[in-house]
Amino acid sequence: VRHAGTLSLRHRPLDTLFLQGSYRLYADTWGLRAHTGGVGATFEWSPFSVELEERVNWQSSASFYRSVYTVTRDFVTRDRRLAKYTSTITNLAFRWRDDRQWAKFEAVLQGELHVLHYDDLRYPSEDGLQRWTDTIALVGQLGLSLAL
Numbered sequence: 569v570r571h572a573g574t575l576s577l578r579h580r581p582l583d584t585l586f587l588q589g590s591y592r593l594y595a596d597t598w599g600l601r602a603h604t605g606g607v608g609a610t611f612e613w614s615p616f617s618v619e620l621e622e623r624v625n626w627q628s629s630a631s632f633y634r635s636v637y638t639v640t641r642d643f644v645t646r647d648r649r650l651a652k653y654t655s656t657i658t659n660l661a662f663r664w665r666d667d668r669q670w671a672k673f674e675a676v677l678q679g680e681l682h683v684l685h686y687d688d689l690r691y692p693s694e695d696g697l698q699r700w701t702d703t704i705a706l707v708g709q710l711g712l713s714l715a716l
Contacts, residue, residue, distance in 0.1 A: 570596040586610040588621075599631030600650070608659075619661040626654050652687040672715040680707040 576590040587609055594602040608621030629652040661678035684703040 570594070584612050586612070598650070600628060602627040615665050617663045617665070619659065619663070621657075621659040623657045623659075624654070625656075628652055653685060654687065655682065655684045657682050670716065672713075674711075674713045676709065676711045676713075678709040678711075681705075682707065 592604040606623035630650040682705040
């Protein structure tokens, strides 16, 4: 059984600026608890806009998750998605929009930096148990859309 709730706010203090904030709480019967918070800003100079957003997620591990099991249990997993972790995503996007009477065009150039840190995930090695290293990824996107 899963439960989630989200609160999002968006405010436009200036004609060219949007500010946003969000918080999400997740809980389930496996003992997972997750908190996600985000802040962002969008600067608009029609037809161009720049978006900057930072999102942080903290998740507890499932109640039955262990990096190493020493006894037999009813539930056993080494799925790292059920381990305790913290992640951050930084997003920067540039957009161009053109609304015509017969069509809408949008071009986007977007980059994201993902950092994932597992707090207690271990793996066996010749030197004993080693902590799982952080995952760092840079994701880019170039897109063009047309809506008729």
